[in-house]
Every structure is written in C-alpha cells, then in structure tokens.
Amino acid sequence: MRILIANDDGIYSPGLATLAKVAGQFGEVRIVAPDVEQSSMGHAITHSRPLSLRRTKLEEFDAWRVNGTPADCVALGASQWENVDVVLSGINLGANLGNSTWHSGTLAAAKQAALLGLRGVALSTPVTEDQPDFKALVPWVTRVLELVLPQKELSLVNVNFPPEPRAIRWTRQSVRHYDGQVVPGQDPRGRTHYWITVVPLGPPEEGTDRWAVEQGWVSLTPLRLDLTDEKALAHAVSKAPPDRTADD
Numbered sequence: 001m002r003i004l005i006a007n008d009d010g011i012y013s014p015g016l017a018t019l020a021k022v023a024g025q026f027g028e029v030r031i032v033a034p035d036v037e038q039s040s041m042g043h044a045i046t047h048s049r050p051l052s053l054r055r056t057k058l059e060e061f062d063a064w065r066v067n068g069t070p071a072d073c074v075a076l077g078a079s080q081w082e083n084v085d086v087v088l089s090g091i092n093l094g095a096n097l098g099n100s101t102w103h104s105g106t107l108a109a110a111k112q113a114a115l116l117g118l119r120g121v122a123l124s125t126p127v128t129e130d131q132p133d134f135k136a137l138v139p140w141v142t143r144v145l146e147l148v149l150p151q152k153e154l155s156l157v158n159v160n161f162p163p164e165p166r167a168i169r170w171t172r173q174s175v176r177h178y179d180g181q182v183v184p185g186q187d188p189r190g191r192t193h194y195w196i197t198v199v200p201l202g203p204p205e206e207g208t209d210r211w212a213v214e215q216g217w218v219s220l221t222p223l224r225l226d227l228t229d230e231k232a233l234a235h236a237v238s239k240a241p242p243d244r245t246a247d248d
C-alpha cells in the first residue's frame with residue numbers, strides 16, 4: 001500500500017512525524033507537506049505562481065516540502081508518485097470537529113485525495129496547555145488505521161483523538177453551532193483591528209464528533225464530497241418544477 005502523508009501544520013510538526021511512523025507499519029510512506037504552517041487555509045489551491053517540491057531530511061522518511069497549501073501538497077504528491085492508495089493528513093495540532101471542518105487545511109488535504117479518486121483520512125487532536133502527548137496516541141492511531149484502511153468504501157474519514165482516548169466511535173458531524181467569533185481590539189496606534197477566534201460552545205448533540213471527543217472517544221466521521229442538500233432540492237422542485245424545454 002502506498003501512503004502519502006500531508007498536513008497543514010508544516011512538514012516539521014511532531015504530529016506529522018508520529019503519523020508517518022505509524023503509517024510505516026501499513027505500507028510504503030512518502031511525505032509531501034507544506035514548508036510552513038498552513039492551518040485554517042481550507043481547500044485553497046495555488047494557481048497564480050509555480051510551486052516547488054524540495055527534498056528534506058525527516059528521520060528515515062522520503063520527505064518533500066512544498067511552498068503551497070495542504071491541497072497543493074496532495075496534488076503534487078499524487079502527480080509525482082504513481083498509484084497512491086491513501087492520503088493521511090495530520091496529526092493536526094488542534095481538533096477539527098463540527099463546523100471547523102470547513103476551514104481545516106488538515107481535512108482539505110484528505111478531501112483533495114478524495115477529489116482525485118483516492119482515499120483520504122484526516123487525523124487531529126486538541127491542543128490544551130501543552131503539546132499533545134503523541135506517544136500516548138500511537139496505539140490509537142494504529143487501531144484507527146487498522147479499522148479504516150481495509151474498508152475501501154470509506155473514501156473520506158475525519159478522525160479526532162481526545163487527549164486520553166478510551167474507545168473508538170463512529171459519529172456524525174456536529175453542525176448545530178458555529179465556533180468562530182470576531183473580537184475587535186486596538187493596535188498600538190489606536191486603530192481598530194479584529195481577531196477571529198474560536199470560542200467554547202454549548203453542549204453538542206449526542207452521536208456527533210464533538211460529543212464523542214468530549215466523552216473521551218476517538219471520533220471517526222465518514223464524510224462525502226457531495227454537498228447537495230437533498231431535502232432542499234426536493235422541496236424546491238416540488239414548489240417550482242423545472243421548466244419544460246421548447247420541444248416538450
């Protein structure tokens with residue numbers, strides 16, 4: 001199995017090294033990741049300037065750094081390495097739960113894999129006061145890959161590890177709340193500026209990703225690329241059936 005590793009924290013992130021080590025037990029690993037942090041860049045791709053792919057030293061791994069976004073890394077990685085089976089992205093320094101999946105660069109790398117017809121798995125863990133204890137997560141990352149990799153119908157999975165996992169759960173994405181808030185402040189010259197912050201939210205719904213991680217479970221959410229709102233589509237069509245064409 002050919003496993004391409006990417007992330008959005010940058011190629012020298014400790015989370016990426018942990019993931020690459022675990023992935024090495026499952027197949028051939030190559031790392032293609034951003035040269036600097038690209039968190040919250042979402043699914044941006046770079047088309048207005050050329051990209052570079054530079055070899056870098058990262059323990060025993062075949063590793064390449066890119067001056068681009070997480071999605072760029074996957075596009076480049078898959079174009080330069082034939083027959084990639086799966087892209088693993090992470091382990092992100094910070095959870096990617098609920099609506100934050102929309103901004104996540106970690107998830108975008110996995111999504112880019114799915115867009116290319118490959119499989120993608122995004123892996124994240126919350127940052128509290130200290131850096132996450134990646135060593136302690138290794139057995140859980142192994143278990144998750146053992147569970148997910150053989151299931152070929154899982155083309156896109158969002159995985160979140162609580163700091164001290166106690167079990168693994170399949171979940172839905174929590175979409176009830178939004179955790180981005182704009183906080184105004186002043187710069188040293190008295191001009192107003194703004195911080196977009198992540199704020200704590202109320203209790204999440206049972207069965208969701210946020211709920212699972214709060215309970216100490218590893219959350220696995222299968223996602224899809226098709227964003228069509230089937231209910232809204234059916235409603236819209238029932239209210240206003242599509243116009244007949246001239247030949248009808």
Ligand code: MN
Nearest residue numbers: 008009039092
């Ligand atoms: Mn990140």
